[in-house]
Amino acid sequence: xMGRGCGNVLSKAVSRQxxxxxxxxxxxxxxxxxxxxGYMKDGVGxxxxxxxxxxxxxxxxxxxxxxxxEGKQGGHLGVHTILDEGGEEKEVGWxxxxxxxxxx
Numbered sequence: 365x366m367g368r369g370c371g372n373v374l375s376k377a378v379s380r381q382x383x384x385x386x387x388x389x390x391x392x393x394x395x396x397x398x399x400x401x402g403y404m405k406d407g408v409g410x411x412x413x414x415x416x417x418x419x420x421x422x423x424x425x426x427x428x429x430x431x432x433x434e435g436k437q438g439g440h441l442g443v444h445t446i447l448d449e450g451g452e453e454k455e456v457g458w459x460x461x462x463x464x465x466x467x468x
């Protein structure tokens with residue numbers, strides 16, 4: 365479960381239970397628990413909102429955002445890229461790392 369307090373996101377605009385990340389082999393499933401989070405597929409160039417209760421499958425190079433804030437000062441909150449390091453673990457990180465073990 366991801367939200368305020370994770371990934372260097374401290375704003376109260378982000379719920380403590382914003383979305384979940386589930387790893388299955390080489391894919392990461394992101395499910396929104398509240399309105400506000402979003403994602404960007406690698407190479408698309410813009411964030412897509414993820415409605416409450418909906419899910420999306422992400423891979424290496426895709427980005428997740430804790431709270432989309434179009435047109436607001438400071439922009440989106442908590443933008444992180446999914447990286448693959450050595451095939452053993454996946455890191456969703458930017459300032460603070462969130463490590464997820466693959467192959468479980």
